Amino acid sequence: MQVRHERPMSELSYQVSAPLKLTLEAGQIVTIKHWSLDRIDYPEAVDILPKSGLLSIPFQGVDIQFFVEFETDTQDTYLKFKNLTGRQRETLAIFYRSILSGKMVSTGDMITSLDTPVDLVPMGETDDEKASDTARASPQFLRVIWNVAFYLILSVVVFGLIGQQIWTRISQVSLMHARVVAPLVEHRNTDAAYVDEILVAIGDEVQRGQTLIRLNLPEHDAKLTDIRGRISAAETRLQALENTRQVHLNTGDPTRRVLLQAYNQTVASLNDRNFFSGRDLDDVINAWHDLRDFDDLARLAKGPFYDILRGLDVEIQAQNDALGRLKRELGNHKDAMDAVDIVATTAGTILQIDVFEDQYIARGMLAITIEENRPRMVRAWLSEEMSQTVHIGMQSRIRFSEAGQTRSVMGTISDIQASIDPDISDDFGIIVSVAFNDMNVTQTRHTFRTNAPVTLSASKDWADFGSLIGLER
Known part of the structure; x- marks a missing residue:
């Protein structure tokens, strides 16, 4: 470090050449090479000189920093310290004296400078305070009226509030x-299902028993399709049996056809004279008896023809019974599917719908809320x-x-x-x-x-x- 002593101007103290660091508000760090106890020589020529900054004083490897304010001096590059506190002035003076004397400042002296009391504030009364003490007091009569009115209003307010609380209690x-x-009546689904269709909207008036939401169970649909397929097959089988029976009836019994043909031939072989005179009718009578005996047996439904017919009737009846059972099963399954639908349990107004179409809802989930009438x-x-x-x-x-x-x-x-x-x-x-x-x-x-x-x-x-x-x- 080079210390250079200069002759000061008449209005300046001795200016020393020792580096100080000045951190500006913008963060820029400027090295101050020339300074005194009341001002610094700003090293750079700028259009606008700084008004404040953070001044750093080197001391045994560390920096002692404090905030300083400046005012522009008569010369362009000089900045005078402004509003320095007692501690700041003492710390700056310790460093200044060490530069002039060439002696290192002791730690104790630096701590003492930092412990310098702050600037004292005058505790005397100002002229305005003295004038306020001598202000003219209000007349005693007005003060009495004011105090009586104030405490009367206060008592009315206090006792009025307390009295009101007591009366209310x-x-x-x-x-x-x-x-x-x-x-409110909440409607929840009784089984896990998909929302097939929402039949109401918020604000609608509904009646008890009205279907609100149709639900769809995939396993029920599959079973319904299976039942309908079996019904279709049973109906086809029944129609085939009925057609076979009709063909069998149309064909008739061949034995009766032979007897009927023999009777017709016997009648045709007689001439009119013999037929009406009653002679030579034995063959006709015998053929007629054979046909009558066959018809008597036919009334008892005996013979291969009727055995086949009875077999067809039994099959048709069994198929009708099976078809009836399938249709009852289909109806019961439809009723079970309808029972899954959410139905209004009371008359009222739809207040809230918590599901949407095609949504899968778990069992017991809230679906719709109705406000009763x-x-x-x-x-x-x-x-x-x-x-x-x-x-x-x-x-x-x-x-x-x-x-x-x-x-x-x-x-x-x-x-x-x-x-x-x-x-x-x-x-x-x-x-x-x-x-x-x-x-x-x-x-x-x-x-x-x-x-x-x-x-x-x-x-x-x-x-x-x-x-x-x-x-x-």
Whole structure:
């Protein structure tokens, strides 16, 4: 390090030549070679000199850094220090004196400079503070009126709020977690199947027993196809048997044809005179007896012809029975397939559809939700310790927000049950249901949406006030 002493100008302290590092706001590092206790000589000629930066002083292999501000001096390259604190001035002076003396600064001196107290702030009063102390005070009469009015208003507000809370506690039972619920009926499929067709849409009115969703079971379709194939084969077989029977009937018994032919020939061999005179009729009579005897046996269905006919009749009857069984099996299978379809169990309005066509749904999956044709109601939770404060038929006030305004309607407690409602609270308590007074299905649906929050308070009977203060009724 080369130390060069220069004669300062009259307004400057001694300027030393020792490298300092200045880190600008843009991140650029500039080496300051010439500086004094009140200014630095910026080494570069720039249009705009920096206004601040991070100054680094080398000390025993490390840098001591602190933030400095500058103001432009009369000369172009000089920047004067601005707003240096006591610690910054002392640290810079320690390094400055070590340069001038040629002695290394000790660690203790550097630590002492860093421990220099910060600049003191004057604690005296300003002129404005002194003037405010001498401001004219208000007249005592006005102060008395102000204090009386202030404490009177404060007491009205405080006792009004407390009194309102007390009156509310005495006259009402506040129920928690109150919300509007709809009478919903969930429909789930009874077997795993594909959604074949959705027959309704959200908002549709449905009747009890109406088919909502048609489901398709692949194994049922295969079985149905097999049954129909067997029915077709049975019908073909039956038609063939009936055709064979008809051909057999049309052909007739050949024995009777021979007897009939012999009788006709015998009759034809006689002339008219002999035939009408009754002579030589023995052959005709014998042929007629043979044909009659055959017909008598035919009435008893004896002989090869009738054996074949009876065999055909038995086969036809058996085929008819088999065909009937197949048709009954087909009908039963169709009924089973129809039973898989989702059917409305109650009359109401379609509120939600959770499946889509061609979707495969597992057994027990929620498919469709119907809101029954009953008014919506309010359901709330009450601690089991308050079970004796409510009863069925108790009048209640329901407050809700509509179009930015608070409205209230009256209701009646319609049901009280001791259970756990996971939609309201995990604690065991009293589930209270409240029906709206003088509101039908359409009005409740138009005014209240499902799960809308409301404030519910049940009005106590005046006859119960005696029990609140320990009096027996």
